Amino acid sequence: MDSITRRYKMSGTEKFDGRDGKAISRRRPLTMTEILTSTSSTLATIMFAWSIIRQYCPHGLRQYFQIYFGKFMDYIYPSPYVRIAIYEFVGERFSRNKAFAAVEAYLSDKLSDDAKRLKAEVGESKNNFSLSMDEYERVTDVYENAEFWWTLSKIPGSAKKSPSLYPDIDRRFYQLKFHKKHRELVKESYLKHVLKEGKEIRVNRRRRKLYTNGTGNRWLIHKSTTWSEVYFEHPASFDTIGMDPEKKQEIIEDLLTFSQSKEYYARIGKAWKRGYLLYGPPGTGKSTMIAAMANLLNYDVYDLELTAVKDNTELRKLLIETTSKSIIVIEDIDCSLEFTRQREIKKKGRSNEEKEKEKAIKEPNKEEEVKSKVTLSGLLNFIDGIWSACGGERLIVFTTNHLEKLDPALIRRGRMDKHIELSYCSYEAFKVLAKNYLNVETHELFGEIKELFNNVKMTPADVAENLMPKSRQEGAEHSLRRFIGSLEEKKRVEEKKKRMEDRKKEKSKIVDEKGDSRLKGVVFRVMNNWGRFWVGEEGGLRMEEK
Numbered sequence: 001m002d003s004i005t006r007r008y009k010m011s012g013t014e015k016f017d018g019r020d021g022k023a024i025s026r027r028r029p030l031t032m033t034e035i036l037t038s039t040s041s042t043l044a045t046i047m048f049a050w051s052i053i054r055q056y057c058p059h060g061l062r063q064y065f066q067i068y069f070g071k072f073m074d075y076i077y078p079s080p081y082v083r084i085a086i087y088e089f090v091g092e093r094f095s096r097n098k099a100f101a102a103v104e105a106y107l108s109d110k111l112s113d114d115a116k117r118l119k120a121e122v123g124e125s126k127n128n129f130s131l132s133m134d135e136y137e138r139v140t141d142v143y144e145n146a147e148f149w150w151t152l153s154k155i156p157g158s159a160k161k162s163p164s165l166y167p168d169i170d171r172r173f174y175q176l177k178f179h180k181k182h183r184e185l186v187k188e189s190y191l192k193h194v195l196k197e198g199k200e201i202r203v204n205r206r207r208r209k210l211y212t213n214g215t216g217n218r219w220l221i222h223k224s225t226t227w228s229e230v231y232f233e234h235p236a237s238f239d240t241i242g243m244d245p246e247k248k249q250e251i252i253e254d255l256l257t258f259s260q261s262k263e264y265y266a267r268i269g270k271a272w273k274r275g276y277l278l279y280g281p282p283g284t285g286k287s288t289m290i291a292a293m294a295n296l297l298n299y300d301v302y303d304l305e306l307t308a309v310k311d312n313t314e315l316r317k318l319l320i321e322t323t324s325k326s327i328i329v330i331e332d333i334d335c336s337l338e339f340t341r342q343r344e345i346k347k348k349g350r351s352n353e354e355k356e357k358e359k360a361i362k363e364p365n366k367e368e369e370v371k372s373k374v375t376l377s378g379l380l381n382f383i384d385g386i387w388s389a390c391g392g393e394r395l396i397v398f399t400t401n402h403l404e405k406l407d408p409a410l411i412r413r414g415r416m417d418k419h420i421e422l423s424y425c426s427y428e429a430f431k432v433l434a435k436n437y438l439n440v441e442t443h444e445l446f447g448e449i450k451e452l453f454n455n456v457k458m459t460p461a462d463v464a465e466n467l468m469p470k471s472r473q474e475g476a477e478h479s480l481r482r483f484i485g486s487l488e489e490k491k492r493v494e495e496k497k498k499r500m501e502d503r504k505k506e507k508s509k510i511v512d513e514k515g516d517s518r519l520k521g522v523v524f525r526v527m528n529n530w531g532r533f534w535v536g537e538e539g540g541l542r543m544e545e546k
């Protein structure tokens, strides 16, 4: 090869003759160095071009470029995979996509041990980090022997401030990739499965809340009562409730059956809700039972203060704002409003006092606090009207100390499906409380206590208070002896009260008898003096001269 030939260009595969420009057909394979050099120079060119595009090409145009480049690549090399994107925000109003949240929860449960890019946030659960996949991490999921790949990606927003109401932020989305042969499986069941599981994980992980409706901002904001919330942290459980074990088990079974009966309620065409009426004297554990129910079923609690609700429309609004998996509670329903046998009172005619009350409700004084105009029919609609079906999976619980005062329409079966009486402490209930408060399952003093329970009525609240150790040194025996002392004292008081009542009854009986004989004497004398008396004749009456 001469010096002229050495100046010839090399293209890698063909060599050109420098004198007449014709290609010489001789070929030789590229060396490794040549491949690396040409690849890196191509990459450098692409990077350079991309950085120019990024810098000078408008955001919208860039997106078009990406889309069409993707389409072009698909045309050259058709991919057997299908991709589905689930965006974080959707719609014109940029509301958060519930599907995105469900997928996030679902995937956080599927994170494999070899996942490398994770995100830790302090979630709703107290003092706990929740881990989820970070951007561009990939999770593989297997469902019915098919493989699915999930990645979290984002479309970067423009750096410039957007003139629109909603800022042009990064748009995050989950991308689901699967082979096209699984398209039907995805459409039919996989996505539903992901949503269902994801929602369940979210519900189980959430910190439950206790809502109440107040009148705090009534005059300032919307002039209506709204729910305010705190975290629900009541520790009561059915294990700690002192009551007859069989009755307790029956309630637990009932609650669990309800919570697992979605399909059943749908099949019989009934809204998925159940009403419980808890009644009994004060301090028998009605509120404690509501907390135990919420903890058993993992439900939120809505404590509805009826006197703070302006009217039936506001009541309906509050109902719509409640979520599923919740207990709506109206405590002391007999004191809440005029629901106590309202219709019977109407029939009999109302006293002046009642008329006054009604007038006060009709013409509320603006200076005063809210005067509720919620009616019995409004409340009945709240319980089982057409609106009561929204949300589903809800318990409605009423509590009362005076069952006899309530309007029968309010508590009939179908509205209040289960009536639970919570009564004075029995020996069986005492044993549960002794176990809770003193960690004692059996004791020689239990026999004496059992005997005393046959004659003494004590509420579980009183028993609990008596069993509570009064100092750190106090042992179980000391507490039990003190408790026996209280039972005996109560027995003495009750016996004395009974004696006094008996004496009172005896006295009034004597007075009645005396009164009776005096009255008979008077009638006899009157009849004698007037010389007349009444005689019945064939069902009628006639007056006769003696």
Ligand SMILES: Nc1ncnc2c1ncn2[C@@H]1O[C@H](COP(=O)(O)OP(=O)(O)OP(=O)(O)O)[C@@H](O)[C@H]1O
Pocket: 240, 241, 242, 243, 281, 282, 283, 284, 285, 286, 287, 288, 289, 401, 433, 460, 461, 462, 464
């Ligand atoms: N059956 C029970 N088992 C365990 N503790 C109980 C029981 N009943 C009452 N207590 C205790 O007594 C206290 C008062 O109970 P709770 O408020 O639940 O009674 P209530 O029936 O709702 O009373 P009220 O009708 O006055 O609202 C609670 O702090 C609870 O610890």
